[in-house]
Each structure stands twice: as C-alpha cells, then as structure tokens.
Amino acid sequence: MVESYVLGARVAGRRPMFLNSDEATAVYGDRHITDPDGLLADFERQAADAVAEGYSGWAVVVDGTELVTTPEARASFARWEHLADRMFRSRGDIIALCVYDAHELGADAVAELGVLHQETLPDDTPFHLFAGADGVRLDGELDLSTLNLLDSAFAAVTSTTDGDVVVDVSQLEFVDHRSLHVLGRRAEAHGQHVVLRSARPMVQRLIDVGGVRHVTVAAT
C-alpha cells in the first residue's frame, strides 16, 4: 500500500519522502513533538525545495507507530496533526500519508488516530475531524459510541485554536445531543465557543432541547 502511494506521488509529480519508524522518531522527537514550529518550518522548506527543483510538490510518508504508543504521546501527536493539517491545507502542495502498525498499537489507539485524518484505510472510522477551508471539518457520524473518541479528538482542536472554533458540519451525517455537549464542554474548558457551519436544521433543535451551551449554529 505504501509503495503504491509513493508511486502515486511520483506520478502526480510530487517528490516523495519516506520516514520509517526510527527515522520518524529522529525527525519528530522521541515520543513527543518537541518543536512543532521548527518541524512545520522544515516541512515547508522541503516543499519549497521540491517545487524549486521542478516537482509539483512534496509527499511525505511517515510510519508514526513509535510516536503514538502512549495516551500522552497520542494527545501530543493529535495537536501536531492539526497544526500540520492546517499548514498542508493552506499550501496545497504537500500531501501526507501516515502509516501505523495496528497490531502493535491496538484497536483503541488506531481509532484515536483514524479520526484525526480525512481519509483512512481501511475505511472503518466512524468520524473524521481535520482541517477545513475555515477552521476544522467534522464528517461522519457521532453518537453514544463515539463520545470518548470525540472528546479526545476535539481537545486537540480546542488546544490548537485561538478564539472560537469554527466547525464545518456539512458532511456530518448524524449527531446527537450528547456529542454536541462534548463539543460545548471542551470549548468551555478553553474559554471558547463552537460555531457550527452548514448544520442541518435539526442541530439547532438538539441544541435547544438538550440545553447545549457554548455551541451555536452559524446563519447560512
């Protein structure tokens, strides 16, 4: 799968870079992203160099397994993922494929990592929370079974966002009042508000009926 991805990047004219687990640890820092700003700047340089050399962009393939073996490391990594995702999104010439050893990490960790990415293979992730055009985008389905997953995923968003958190929910197929409460409580803890964009009419009713605080629906 990784090979075909690298090949795909080449075909698309991007210069690929592959970091195996040891190399990723060396680049990112041992179990903790010690310098996210420096790393972002380095990625931007890599992309700029690739473009200067005639490539259409830069593609990075990272085996991140060793970076996310503990809950603390995953929380730190999730914040990094959101920062990087936003930078990638704003540039448009970087694509990234994160590879994780599901056998080593276990199902819970894999689920936590899966929801941070716009797409996952295999595609069995209940929802996706990633950088959008303005703020973040939340796709998929949220219910009783995803409350803990949503809480940890959204914590990485609130802690990397200054001010109100704009969430595009145009591709959110289902949400219940419990999940809206989770978003509101996370935002409240950071003194923020959640602003939902392109919400279905029912979302406003769930906010009203559920007494959800710190979450508002943006007028369309």
Added chain:
Amino acid sequence: MTTSTALRHVALFYDDTDAVVTRIAATIEQDRRAGAAVLVCLPDVLAGAVSERIRVDDRITFLAADDRYARPVTAMHALWNFANAALADGASRVQSIGQISFDGSPSDDDWHWYERAVNDVFADVPLTATCLFDAGSVPPETLACAHATHAEHIGEGHTPGRCDVERLLPHPVGLPQRAADLALDEVTRPAAARHALGRLDDVLAPDILDRARLVVSELVTNAIIHGGGRADVRYWCEPSALFIEVADDGVGIDDPFATLRPPAFPVRGFGLWASHIEATRLHVAARHPHGTVATAQVAAP
C-alpha cells in the same frame, strides 16, 4: 390557602367571550402586581382582545397557538422552558393562560393526558396554569375530563359527566396493518438501525429521514441502556410518513408520562425527549410478557 410553591391547575369554563377576556385581563394585571411572569397562548381572536385590555411589557409573553407546534410535547416544552426561565429571572410565580382546541378527534386523548402530566410534572412548581374551555362548543365528555384533570374550577352552570382519569392516555400510533418493510432483529448498535434507513433514501424526503434517524437512534440507545442491551426494529414506509417500532425485553417503563417528562440536568432523559420532539407522534407502552415497545410516526410537518 395554597402555598406559593405549589401548582394551581385551573379550568375556566366560559360561554361569553367578552366576559372571559375581561376576567383574563384582570387576572394578568393582578399577577403583574404580584411579580409573576405570564405566558398567554390563546387563539388569535382571544389573544388580540386580551392584549388590548392590558399593558403589554416584558413580564407578559404571547405565544402563537401555531398548529405545527400544537402537540402535547411541544406545549410541555414551551411551558417548562418559560417557567424555568421566568423563575430563574426572579419571577415570584408563573401564570400560564391557554386554550387547547379539543375537536372530538383522537388527539383529544393526547391533550387530556397532557393535562394529567401537567399535574405531575409541575406539582412543586409555583405555576398557575389556567386552561380555558369554551363551554358552548366543547363536547360534554371533554368538559367532564377537564373537571377531572383540574383541581380548581371557575365557571357556573356546567354539569360534569363521569370521567375515569386513570384511563386518560394518549392514543396509540396507528401502524400500517401489514408486515414491516424492513425488519432488524436484536440490534445492538444505534448506527445499525440508522444505516438501514439508507435503503429508503430514494423513497422518503430528506427531512423525514433526518428526523427518523434521530428518533430511531435514541429509541435504540434507550433500549441498549435500559432495555436489556438490544432491540428489534421495524420500519413501515408510507408515501409521506415513516413508521417505526423499537421493542426491547428489558425491565419496562412504569411511568405513564415518560414521554412527556422534561429532562432534568445533568443530562438525563434527553434522548427520549429529543426523539419525541422530532417525531410527529411517539408512543411508549409495555410489551408482553416484559419490556417496552416504542412506536413512532415521522411525517412531513
């Protein structure tokens, strides 16, 4: 003398519109002086006449008696929210003045059940709920039930008939008399019940499907949490409505007002409440030999 923290549920029988408008206007002015907040939900003609007789300020709220929202659950929702907000805002009491349109249809049963639920839900709330009954047009059996569901009565000359209060329960959701279009046995995840609705994507309007997803998701969630961990789900698809049945074999619900009881903080009972708000009709009953069967109709508004 009634204590100020208890409910007063008053039936006001009238046959003279001018007289009742005068009476209501006087009541509102009296409530205002006593520091009460007043909610008025009357047909346009009555509401208009009352508003001309009183000073309208922010202590008085007029709610349109909008047909789309004229259901027991939405009436309860409005009254509950108004009372809580007014009391939190420092009102000494809350006065609600309303008139339900009893018309002899099966929905009359739902509204009598609502009146019973008000007695239970607001028992310890400083609320005076004054319900108007047009004695000239309301059927005699409705007047008898109104007598039975209200502790206080105003208005002379009406001889109440007999009414068995305990039997005032909502009428069931009339499921189509045929085999279900979709049957799912022993569902253990709400998502499984929602995803099955995808098969009806091209048959039902998006709004109905959205609301149906919420309704079935919450009913299955309740079955998982309270009803033994699994539910049997049935769908019937009609041209402009979806019918849903969710049955479990758990301990059952022993509360005739379960679907009309506003949820309390911290988060409890919101699921059933939200599904009742989204459904056009929702009915919960005991299942034999044990368990609960919830039936719902989700139709275009």
